[in-house]
Amino acid sequence: xELAIETHGLSKNYGPVHxxxxxxLRVGRGEIYGxxxxxxxxxxxxxxxxxxxxxxxxxxxxxxGQAVGPNGRGPWRNVGHxxxxxxxxPELSVRENLEVARRLHGLSxxxxxxxxxxxxxxTHDADRKAGALSTGNLQRLGLARALLHEPELVxxxxxxxxxxxxxxxxxxxxxxxxxxxxxxTVFMSSHILTEVDRLATxxxxxxxxxxxxxxxxxxxxxxxxxxxxxxxxxxEAAQRALVQAGFAVKDGENxxxxxxxxxxxxxxxxxxxxVNAGSPPTRLVVEQEDLEAYFLRLTGGKS
Amino acid sequence: xxxxFAALWAEALKAYRSRVIGLxxxxxxxxxxxxxxFMLILKNPDRAKQMGxxxxxxxxxxxxxxxxxxxxxxxMTGIAAAILFDFLAMWTFGREFSDHTVKELLALPTPRGxxxxxxxxxxxxxxxxxxxxxxxxxxxxxxxxxxPGGSAHLNLISFGIFMSVAFLNLLLVPWVxxxxxxxxxxxxxxxxxxFTLASAQLLQVMGWGEWYPWAVPALVATIAGPQGGSIGVxxxxxxxxxxxTGLAATFAWWRSADQAR
Numbered sequence: 380x381e382l383a384i385e386t387h388g389l390s391k392n393y394g395p396v397h398x399x400x401x402x403x404l405r406v407g408r409g410e411i412y413g414x415x416x417x418x419x420x421x422x423x424x425x426x427x428x429x430x431x432x433x434x435x436x437x438x439x440x441x442x443x444g445q446a447v448g449p450n451g452r453g454p455w456r457n458v459g460h461x462x463x464x465x466x467x468x469p470e471l472s473v474r475e476n477l478e479v480a481r482r483l484h485g486l487s488x489x490x491x492x493x494x495x496x497x498x499x500x501x502t503h504d505a506d507r508k509a510g511a512l513s514t515g516n517l518q519r520l521g522l523a524r525a526l527l528h529e530p531e532l533v534x535x536x537x538x539x540x541x542x543x544x545x546x547x548x549x550x551x552x553x554x555x556x557x558x559x560x561x562x563x564t565v566f567m568s569s570h571i572l573t574e575v576d577r578l579a580t581x582x583x584x585x586x587x588x589x590x591x592x593x594x595x596x597x598x599x600x601x602x603x604x605x606x607x608x609x610x611x612x613x614x615e616a617a618q619r620a621l622v623q624a625g626f627a628v629k630d631g632e633n634x635x636x637x638x639x640x641x642x643x644x645x646x647x648x649x650x651x652x653x654v655n656a657g658s659p660p661t662r663l664v665v666e667q668e669d670l671e672a673y674f675l676r677l678t679g680g681k682s
Numbered sequence: 683x684x685x686x687f688a689a690l691w692a693e694a695l696k697a698y699r700s701r702v703i704g705l706x707x708x709x710x711x712x713x714x715x716x717x718x719x720f721m722l723i724l725k726n727p728d729r730a731k732q733m734g735x736x737x738x739x740x741x742x743x744x745x746x747x748x749x750x751x752x753x754x755x756x757x758m759t760g761i762a763a764a765i766l767f768d769f770l771a772m773w774t775f776g777r778e779f780s781d782h783t784v785k786e787l788l789a790l791p792t793p794r795g796x797x798x799x800x801x802x803x804x805x806x807x808x809x810x811x812x813x814x815x816x817x818x819x820x821x822x823x824x825x826x827x828x829x830p831g832g833s834a835h836l837n838l839i840s841f842g843i844f845m846s847v848a849f850l851n852l853l854l855v856p857w858v859x860x861x862x863x864x865x866x867x868x869x870x871x872x873x874x875x876x877f878t879l880a881s882a883q884l885l886q887v888m889g890w891g892e893w894y895p896w897a898v899p900a901l902v903a904t905i906a907g908p909q910g911g912s913i914g915v916x917x918x919x920x921x922x923x924x925x926x927t928g929l930a931a932t933f934a935w936w937r938s939a940d941q942a943r
Contacts, residue, residue: 430788456791471699475699479695479696482691483790483791484791
């Protein structure tokens with residue numbers, strides 16, 4: 380697999396604090412890689428290291444096959460980025476901010492600015508000063524700057540942050556289109572887990588500076604735990620009947636939970652059992668853990 | 683070279699669109715106006731007495747309304763211009779941190795060193811243009827006030843001293859750029875400006891001014907005064923050393939410091 384991002388033992392220490400600890404990332408070209416982590420987990424530090432903004436304490440970073448080194452060396456002509464909250468020169472208009480970026484990217488195509496303004500839905504605000512933009516439009520400006528030079532790789536920190544629901548869907552479709560249509564690699568961190576769930580082809584979970592889980596979207600489906608949730612008018616009687624039948628029953632919120640495969644695969648048999656025991660179910664549903672619950676379970680957070 | 687001009691264009695646009703450029707011109711306009719006002723008061727001593735404090739102050743600084751005195755006051759305003767230059771350097775570098783735009787300048791095909799170079803070149807052009815504006819406007823105001831004792835030779839000598847002071851002040855600007863970068867914003871560099879001003883005064887009083895870079899421009903300015911004077915090569919060397927080390931520190935910091943915020 381040709382790699383867009385490759386890190387070996389990437390670590391960054393600030394005194395005794397291990398912000399990032401021995402991270403080995405391998406992101407293939409054309410992938411949409413979702414990078415998940417709680418606040419302070421090390422997401423932004425990793426992204427800054429990928430962009431050469433901080434020097435790793437230990438380890439190495441390669442982006443698009445080129446070593447990211449000191450003095451800002453890297454394949455930046457082909458990389459677009461947005462780190463943390465978007466920023467812009469407040470006294471310059473949207474168009475002028477992008478014109479500055481175009482020139483600093485050495486882009487000779489003068490129409491690139493107009494194209495990206497249209498693409499990101501900023502046409503009405505093109506001549507508005509960046510300092511007067513809403514948070515959502517400032518986010519769009521940040522994304523426009525990242526995509527202005529049609530990069531092979533985009534590294535985005537919380538790309539959906541500050542956008543309204545329609546904007547979130549729009550950006551999701553834009554990024555998905557770039558990856559599928561043009562083979563652009565997308566590396567994105569997000570706290571909106573459902574966004575990552577819907578968009579990413581691979582997910583990495585970082586916790587306390589360490590990459591604790593990395594999985595394909597398909598693996599994700601398999602790994603998420605499923606359970607059978609049962610509600611009945613007499614929960615105690617239903618529980619007794621299930622225990623007598625050999626099920627390991629867990630208490631849920633006004634419900635009983637069964638995690639065993641024989642229950643999940645045959646809810647009809649469980650229903651028959653309860654009916655025969657005189658405690659017919661009022662609700663019987665196979666539930667699958669969502670990414671958020673899986674993530675919180677993995678990181679030890681509360682679900 | 684294209685990358686440098688792209689960076690210079692970007693820096694010029696940022697300055698042009700900001701309020702700072704208007705403010706800097708306003709300050710540069712006030713300096714010769716104040717000088718002209720002093721001369722106007724000194725030309726009419728009776729009126730100066732009626733004006734109380736302002737008149738007394740004007741007499742303290744300049745004595746009588748002559749072109750040599752006018753130029754002396756104008757050159758001494760070069761010290762105020764030094765503060766203006768320092769503030770421009772503080773804004774040029776510090777704003778990237780205050781506006782959080784520095785992270786947009788780090789992972790670009792345009793090298794970081796080129797961006798820093800463009801900032802310094804813009805500062806050089808900006809500050810020296812302001813110096814020319816101050817002197818040119820001073821010349822117009824001096825003629826308008828119609829003060830006696832002028833000559834082409836005096837104009838030329840005064841221009842040379844004034845621009846030398848402005849140039850020496852420019853050579854001290856890189857340290858402000860470095861402190862603004864190191865401190866990631868305006869406040870540390872503002873403290874630096876106050877520190878250099880205060881320490882220059884102190885060391886000049888103690889007799890060590892000629893060895894202290896930040897005291898040298900004021901020493902050069904005194905050449906235009908009634909006592910005249912001269913400046914040793916060693917004083918110019920220490921200013922040059924301060925300039926080179928300030929530039930080197932700023933370039934090194936932008937190239938290799940962690941940008942974790």
